[in-house]
Amino acid sequence: MPxxxxxxxxxxxxxxxWTSTQPVARLRSGLSGRDVMQASQRKRRLASLEVSALAHGRDGAGYCEALxxxxxxxxxxxxxxxTPVNWFLDESDRRAGRGDPRAAALRAGQPLAWFVGAAAPAGPAVAEGQFWLLPISGAxxxxxxxxxxxxxxxxxxxxxxxxxxxxVIAVRRHPLSGAVTLKVDRQPTIANGVVDLAGQDEGVFRVDGPLPRSVQPVTGDWRYSWSFREVFADEVGGFTERPNTWI
Structure with missing residues (x-):
C-alpha cells in the first residue's frame, strides 16, 4: 500500500x-588474506533540520505538530x-541569483522560462576519468x-x-576569459540543457527514530530537531504525493 x-x-x-550513507561489508579472503570491501546496502541520503518555533510568523511549532x-x-x-554546503552564508546570494536571474528561451517567439537563481546554458559534457566536465556559458x-x-x-x-x-566536485575558471567548467560526479544526460546554479538535490524521507518533541519555555524561542532517512518507492509500495497540504 503506498x-x-x-x-x-x-x-x-x-x-x-544533508549527507548520505552507504553501508559496506568487509570480507577477508581465505586464500590471499586480502580485505575485500563491497556495498552491502543501497546508498541513502540523510537529512537533519532544526526548526525555530517562532520564525516565519511564529508558526513553526504549529506546523511541526501538524506534520x-x-x-x-x-x-x-x-x-x-x-541546502547549500555553506547554507547560512551562501543562501541569500544563491536565491538572489548573484544579480539578475538568467532566462533560457524555449524557442523563438515563445515565452521565457525562468529558473531559480542564476541559470546558464550548458555545453557538451566531456568525460575525465570517473567524473564529467560540464562547461557553462554566460557565467x-x-x-x-x-x-x-x-x-x-x-x-x-x-x-x-x-x-x-x-x-559539483570542482569548479574551473579560465584565468583570462572567465569561462567556467563544472566538474561533476555523474554523466549529464540532458543535451543542450540549462544549468540552475542554485539547484538542489531532492528526495523522499521518513523520520529516523522517534518523532521530535519540544518543550515551550516561558520566554524565548524553542526548537524542533528533525532527523530523516531516505526511503524508496519500491520499499513501501509506492508514493502518493500530497502537494497542496500547506496551502
Whole structure:
C-alpha cells in the first residue's frame, strides 16, 4: 500500500545537514588474506533540520505538530530539498541569483522560462576519468558559480519538469576569459540543457527514530530537531504525493 508524501512545511530552519550513507561489508579472503570491501546496502541520503518555533510568523511549532500528526508515527514521509554546503552564508546570494536571474528561451517567439537563481546554458559534457566536465556559458559575471559539494540542476529548456541533479566536485575558471567548467560526479544526460546554479538535490524521507518533541519555555524561542532517512518507492509500495497540504 503506498504511503503519503507531504511537502516540507514553510517553517524557519536555523540549522541543517544533508549527507548520505552507504553501508559496506568487509570480507577477508581465505586464500590471499586480502580485505575485500563491497556495498552491502543501497546508498541513502540523510537529512537533519532544526526548526525555530517562532520564525516565519511564529508558526513553526504549529506546523511541526501538524506534520507529526500527518506522519502517523513515522509511517508516512516528507519530500525534502537539500541546502547549500555553506547554507547560512551562501543562501541569500544563491536565491538572489548573484544579480539578475538568467532566462533560457524555449524557442523563438515563445515565452521565457525562468529558473531559480542564476541559470546558464550548458555545453557538451566531456568525460575525465570517473567524473564529467560540464562547461557553462554566460557565467563570467557571476562572483562564484558554485562551491565543491554544492548541487546544481541541469534542466531541459523545452520542459522544465525534466531535470537532473549533479554534485559539483570542482569548479574551473579560465584565468583570462572567465569561462567556467563544472566538474561533476555523474554523466549529464540532458543535451543542450540549462544549468540552475542554485539547484538542489531532492528526495523522499521518513523520520529516523522517534518523532521530535519540544518543550515551550516561558520566554524565548524553542526548537524542533528533525532527523530523516531516505526511503524508496519500491520499499513501501509506492508514493502518493500530497502537494497542496500547506496551502
Amino acid at each position: 504511503i503519503n508524501v507531504f511537502p516540507w512545511p514553510p517553517v524557519g530552519v536555523v540549522a541543517a545537514e 507529526k500528526e500527518l506522519l502517523e508515527g513515522g509511517i508516512h514521509a516528507v519530500r525534502l530539498l537539500s 563570467s559575471t557571476i562572483t562564484r558559480a558554485a562551491r565543491p559539494g554544492d548541487f546544481v540542476r541541469l534542466y531541459n529548456p523545452a520542459n522544465r519538469n525534466v531535470w537532473q541533479s549533479l554534485r
